[in-house]
Amino acid sequence: MEKVLMKGNEAIGAAAIKAGCRYFFGYPITPQNEVPEYMAKELPKHGGVFLQAESEVAAINMVYGAAGAGARVMTSSSSPGLALKQEGLTYIAACELPCLVVNVVRGGPGLGGIQPAQSDYYQATRGGGNGDYKLIVLAPASLQELTDMVQEAFDLADYYRNPVMVLADGMIGQMMEPVAFGEIPQWTLPEKNWATTGTDGDRAPNVINSLFLAPEELEALNIRLQAKYQTIKANETRCEIYQLEDAEIVFTAYGTTARIVKNAIKILKAEGIKAGLIRPMTLWPFPEAAYQALPKTVKCILSVEMSCGQMVDDVRLAVESKVPVAFYGRSGGMIPTVDDIVAEAKQLLGR
Amino acid sequence: MAIVFEKTKGLSNVETHYCPGCTHGIIHRLVAEVLEEMDVLPKAIGVSPVGCSVLAFKYFNIDFQEATHGRAPAVATGIKRVHPDKVVFTYQGDGDLASIGTAEIVHAAHRSENITTIFVNNAIYGMTGGQMAPTTLPGQKSTTSPLGRDPKHAGMPLKISEMFATIPGTAYVERVSVHDPVSIRNAKKAIRKAFEYQVAGKGFAMVEVLSTCPTNWGLSPVDSLTWLKDNMIPYYPLGNYKTLEEVK
Numbered sequence: 377m378e379k380v381l382m383k384g385n386e387a388i389g390a391a392a393i394k395a396g397c398r399y400f401f402g403y404p405i406t407p408q409n410e411v412p413e414y415m416a417k418e419l420p421k422h423g424g425v426f427l428q429a430e431s432e433v434a435a436i437n438m439v440y441g442a443a444g445a446g447a448r449v450m451t452s453s454s455s456p457g458l459a460l461k462q463e464g465l466t467y468i469a470a471c472e473l474p475c476l477v478v479n480v481v482r483g484g485p486g487l488g489g490i491q492p493a494q495s496d497y498y499q500a501t502r503g504g505g506n507g508d509y510k511l512i513v514l515a516p517a518s519l520q521e522l523t524d525m526v527q528e529a530f531d532l533a534d535y536y537r538n539p540v541m542v543l544a545d546g547m548i549g550q551m552m553e554p555v556a557f558g559e560i561p562q563w564t565l566p567e568k569n570w571a572t573t574g575t576d577g578d579r580a581p582n583v584i585n586s587l588f589l590a591p592e593e594l595e596a597l598n599i600r601l602q603a604k605y606q607t608i609k610a611n612e613t614r615c616e617i618y619q620l621e622d623a624e625i626v627f628t629a630y631g632t633t634a635r636i637v638k639n640a641i642k643i644l645k646a647e648g649i650k651a652g653l654i655r656p657m658t659l660w661p662f663p664e665a666a667y668q669a670l671p672k673t674v675k676c677i678l679s680v681e682m683s684c685g686q687m688v689d690d691v692r693l694a695v696e697s698k699v700p701v702a703f704y705g706r707s708g709g710m711i712p713t714v715d716d717i718v719a720e721a722k723q724l725l726g727r
Numbered sequence: 728m729a730i731v732f733e734k735t736k737g738l739s740n741v742e743t744h745y746c747p748g749c750t751h752g753i754i755h756r757l758v759a760e761v762l763e764e765m766d767v768l769p770k771a772i773g774v775s776p777v778g779c780s781v782l783a784f785k786y787f788n789i790d791f792q793e794a795t796h797g798r799a800p801a802v803a804t805g806i807k808r809v810h811p812d813k814v815v816f817t818y819q820g821d822g823d824l825a826s827i828g829t830a831e832i833v834h835a836a837h838r839s840e841n842i843t844t845i846f847v848n849n850a851i852y853g854m855t856g857g858q859m860a861p862t863t864l865p866g867q868k869s870t871t872s873p874l875g876r877d878p879k880h881a882g883m884p885l886k887i888s889e890m891f892a893t894i895p896g897t898a899y900v901e902r903v904s905v906h907d908p909v910s911i912r913n914a915k916k917a918i919r920k921a922f923e924y925q926v927a928g929k930g931f932a933m934v935e936v937l938s939t940c941p942t943n944w945g946l947s948p949v950d951s952l953t954w955l956k957d958n959m960i961p962y963y964p965l966g967n968y969k970t971l972e973e974v975k
Contacts, residue, residue: 399805425808429801431830438802438804438808440792440798441802441805441806442805442808445806445810446809463795464795572790574769574771574790575768575769575789575790577768581739581784581789585793587782
């Protein structure tokens with residue numbers, strides 16, 4: 377299949393259009409500006425609409441309106457921008473509106489910096505919005521995976537009527553790699569008979585709403601949402617298991633960090649230390665089972681992140697104290713090096 | 728027996744939660760009647776705000792989306808861009824539109840989104856229990872201006888229609904009231920015009936409707952109508968503030 381050399385942010389736009397996304401609402405923020413720029417140029421050619429909103433808050437609410445009206449729609453932003461979108465996301469999740477939200481993560485807290493980071497793991501998996509809700513969170517480690525995930529995200533969103541987030545660290549957004557836009561499996565999707573398209577006089581009104589003043593009704597919504605989340609957990613949890621057999625130490629990392637870890641594993645192997653990797657591809661649902669099926673040879677797990685330690689919480693919950701879990705991370709746009717990771721592993725193993 | 732009067736098909740049979748004497752009911756009816764008379768109920772999509780009219784989606788007999796506080800114009804933008812041939816409107820109060828949602832309404836007008844906004848101004852936060860709004864009059868008492876609004880402390884009330892007349896993107900801006908039968912008839916004419924602008928594709932149209940809040944004003948329904956006439960209209964003069972070009 378023909379491969380094209382693309383920048384990550386442009387690949388996001390190209391994959392979305394290929395997946396049938398025709399509406400994009402966003403607001404400029406570095407390091408994701410090539411996504412809206414690509415959409416501004418390309419969407420009109422495909423009969424779509426690109427609209428630069430007055431703010432991230434407005435953009436996510438435009439997504440709410442368009443998704444509620446039955447469209448394939450997306451927005452993208454970067455960390456502080458995602459902070460602003462959290463209110464919209466909880467409404468979108470509560471109303472079960474399908475859409476794609478891309479976060480090209482930069483360092484925080486506060487205005488932070490514009491270099492790559494993974495410090496929005498909590499924001500993505502715990503939600504900065506109010507209430508019990510979940511986004512499906514996909515974490516690509518290469519531009520090919522990014523392209524595939526963006527395309528499938530729209531099907532996942534439509535199938536489960538749930539917002540999907542692609543959490544791409546700034547490195548994924550900014551680097552260039554060859555990508556192929558293959559035909560990804562098409563899902564059999566339910567009809568959007570709930571969308572507000574106007575009644576046309578032949579059906580009862582459709583309403584998109586998350587206000588339930590009667591506690592019984594609101595609890596019923598929560599029970600229904602939780603049941604859906606359990607189904608998603610059962611069907612859509614994804615991870616890569618890499619060289620786990622006979623491993624003394626198991627790394628766990630996602631996104632760009634996982635690629636650096638693979639290089640560290642190679643070096644350790646050359647020095648006679650067997651190391652493996654669990655790479656979550658869905659951050660929610662988190663691949664808990666992978667951490668419960670470790671070989672008996674495993675002495676410890678090391679979570680490597682571009683954060684001060686966020687995913688490591690989920691690792692510890694999944695491991696249930698059966699194996700010691702350690703953390704190594706850099707933050708603020710600093711990236712863990714192969715040497716750092718090798719040194720950290722050796723120290724943990726007392727070598 | 729001949730039927731001489733019927734409720735508009737644009738309203739559902741759900742009993743509203745509005746307080747006795749509240750004029751939301753009248754404004755709902757005017758909007759619904761206009762949509763029915765223009766024969767656009769089947770393609771109408773409303774957006775309700777956060778505030779007293781948060782449950783408007785139950786009372787209108789059309790498709791509806793309930794928005795986050797202040798963001799109805801952004802939600803309506805999303806809907807209208809997907810369905811440019813449908814009739815999309817927001818129904819917002821003064822807290823929603825003139826306080827928390829100023830960015831969204833200004834920019835919807837600025838882009839000249841081809842939507843209609845019904846802005847209900849009753850100079851107070853109703854749903855949360857009578858707090859001061861950006862439109863609360865000088866000296867008017869509220870639970871957060873217990874001695875009356877002090878303009879030195881809280882500024883002068885925001886004149887939305889006057890402000891929106893200056894935005895290049897607005898096609899039609901009119902302020903009306905519903906305190907007596909004549910003003911109600913005029914309000915309906917303005918609301919119809921605002922929807923006609925949208926159907927003709929002329930861009931953003933807004934009708935500001937001066938409204939009462941007997942419960943939080945601490946007045947009887949009848950006294951509230953008088954209070955509106957005597958106090959609100961002098962500060963918020965009725966009339967047309969912008970007509971880009973006449974539509975039929």
